[in-house]
Amino acid sequence: MYAIVEIAxxxxxxxxxxxxxxxxxxxxxGTLLTFDKVLLLDDEEGTVVIGAPILNKVTVKAKVLEHTKGDKIIVFKKKRRNGYKVKRGHRQEHTKVVIEDIIK
Incomplete structure (x- = not known):
């Protein structure tokens, strides 16, 4: 059983x-979250239900495990023959969640 869910x-x-x-x-x-924007659901029997645009009465329960940062991405800009160079880094923030249940 799986579902396609829209999260953030x-x-x-x-x-x-x-x-x-x-x-x-x-x-x-440690907070329990409920995601109700379920776009597609495939149950154990192999039946696929597609929402238009979302499925009503289907929710996904999840628990927040931790907040982390992703890998560093280097952003390098340069304009040739102008002496312009800029080097910056960026780390995107993420939330690690575990899916506890899909309720239909």
């Missing part, structure tokens, strides 16, 4: 007891 503007394919990194969520560690 991004779509994820989730199944029970799977953990994933989402964009930073404003929740404390």
């Amino acid at each position: 503007g991004a779509q994820f394919k989730v199944s029970k007891e799977q953990w994933l990194y989402t964009p930073k969520l404003q929740s404390e560690v």
Whole structure:
């Protein structure tokens, strides 16, 4: 059983007891979350239900494990023959969640 869920503007394919990194969520560690924007559901029998645009009465329960940062990305800008060089780094913030249950 899996579902396609929209979390913080991004779509994820989730199944029970799977953990994933989402964009930073404003929740404390250990908080139980409920995601109700389920776009697609595939149950144990192989039946696929597609929402238009979302499925009603289907929710995904998750728990926040930790808040982390991703790998550093180097942003380097240069304009030739002008002596212009800029080097900057960026680390995106993520929230690690574990999917506890998919309720239909």
